[in-house]
Amino acid sequence: MAFLQGPSLKQAEVIKQELGEGPGDLERGVRDLQNMLAATPYLPEPETVDKHLLELFVRGCRMDLDRARSKLEAFCIARKRHRDLYEYISLNEPPLNDVCKFCDIATLPKLTDEGLRITVFIIKPGYPESSADVTAAVRATLLLSDARMKDETLITGDVFIYEVSKVRGSLVARVAAAAGAIRRGIQLAQAAYPQRLKRIHVVGAPTFLASSLQLMRNCVNEKIKRRYYLHAKVEELFEHFPARVIPEEWGGEEESIEALVKKWRCRIDESRDFLRNLNEMGASTANASVPDTDIYGTVGAFRKLEID
Structure with a gap:
C-alpha cells in the first residue's frame, strides 16, 4: 500500500477538473519548468530535479505556469536564504x-x-x-x-x-x-x-x-x-x-x-537522499542576480500569493 493514499479514479477526474488539468497539460507544464531550469544559470539543471516534484508544482498551481515557475524559483532560493530552517533532516536525531x-x-x-x-x-x-x-x-x-x-x-x-x-x-x-x-x-x-x-x-x-x-x-x-x-x-x-x-x-x-x-x-x-537533493537545489542561488523584491513582497518577507 502507498505511504500516502491517492484518490479513486472517479475522485481523480473531479480533482483534475478543479485544477483545470486537461489531456497533456501536466506533461507540457513539466517541460516548461524543465526549460526554465535549463535557461536559468542559478537554478539546478533539469536532469537533477525529480520529475514528480515538478508535477507537484504544476498541479499545485492549478496549471498556471507563470505561478509554477515563480514558486519553483522561490523554492530553490529559499533553500539557500533560509538554510537555517532546512539544515536538519531527521526527527530521530538531535536536535x-x-x-x-x-x-x-x-x-x-x-x-x-x-x-x-x-x-x-x-x-x-x-x-x-x-x-x-x-x-x-x-x-x-x-x-x-x-x-x-x-x-x-x-x-x-x-x-x-x-x-x-x-x-x-x-x-x-x-x-x-x-x-x-x-x-x-x-x-x-x-x-x-x-x-x-x-x-x-x-x-x-x-x-x-x-x-x-x-x-x-x-x-x-x-x-x-x-x-x-x-x-x-x-x-x-x-x-x-x-x-x-x-x-x-x-x-x-x-x-x-x-x-x-x-x-x-x-x-x-x-528519504534522506531525497531531502539532501532538495537542499542542494539551492546550492547555486547564492549567485542569483534576483533582488529580494522580485520574489519577496517586501525585503525579507515572501509576498502573500493568492491562495485558492
Whole structure:
C-alpha cells in the first residue's frame, strides 16, 4: 500500500477538473519548468530535479505556469536564504528529536471526500519545558512538508489541524521570541511550496493563546483568514471531515496518531537522499542576480500569493 493514499479514479477526474488539468497539460507544464531550469544559470539543471516534484508544482498551481515557475524559483532560493530552517533532516536525531517530546506532527494517509490532505500538529500532554522550542517546531514542520513530496499524490489542497489544548502559558513568550521563524515558515509554505493551503483548524485553544494565534493568522492571506476555524473540542472536526480520515484517538477510524508519527519519523529517515537533493537545489542561488523584491513582497518577507 502507498505511504500516502491517492484518490479513486472517479475522485481523480473531479480533482483534475478543479485544477483545470486537461489531456497533456501536466506533461507540457513539466517541460516548461524543465526549460526554465535549463535557461536559468542559478537554478539546478533539469536532469537533477525529480520529475514528480515538478508535477507537484504544476498541479499545485492549478496549471498556471507563470505561478509554477515563480514558486519553483522561490523554492530553490529559499533553500539557500533560509538554510537555517532546512539544515536538519531527521526527527530521530538531535536536535529535532527533542522537539518530538513537545509536539506530534503527521500527515494523514487518506484524502477527504474533497481530495484534501490533512496534516495534524498536536501539543503533547506533560511535555518537558525544555523541549518547547518553537523554532525547532517550525523546522520539523517544514521537514515533514519536504518529505511528503516524495510520496504525495493528486490532491486539491492542504488542511492543517492544530490541537493545542495541552499547551501551557509559558509557551506564549516562546512564540513571541520565535515570531521571525514562525513568519518565515508560514510565508515559505505559501510562496515556495506547491501544496495549496485551503483551511486551518485550531482545536482546544486556551484564551491565553490568543496573541500567538493572531500572529499566525496575520501571516496568511485574506482567503485563509476566512477559512480559519476554532473548535472547543476534537468532536467538532466531524462536522468538517469524515470519520475514516480522523485518527482513532479523536474518535475516528484512521490509525492512531502515535503509530502515524512513528511511521513518518522512519519515512523521513528513509528519504534522506531525497531531502539532501532538495537542499542542494539551492546550492547555486547564492549567485542569483534576483533582488529580494522580485520574489519577496517586501525585503525579507515572501509576498502573500493568492491562495485558492
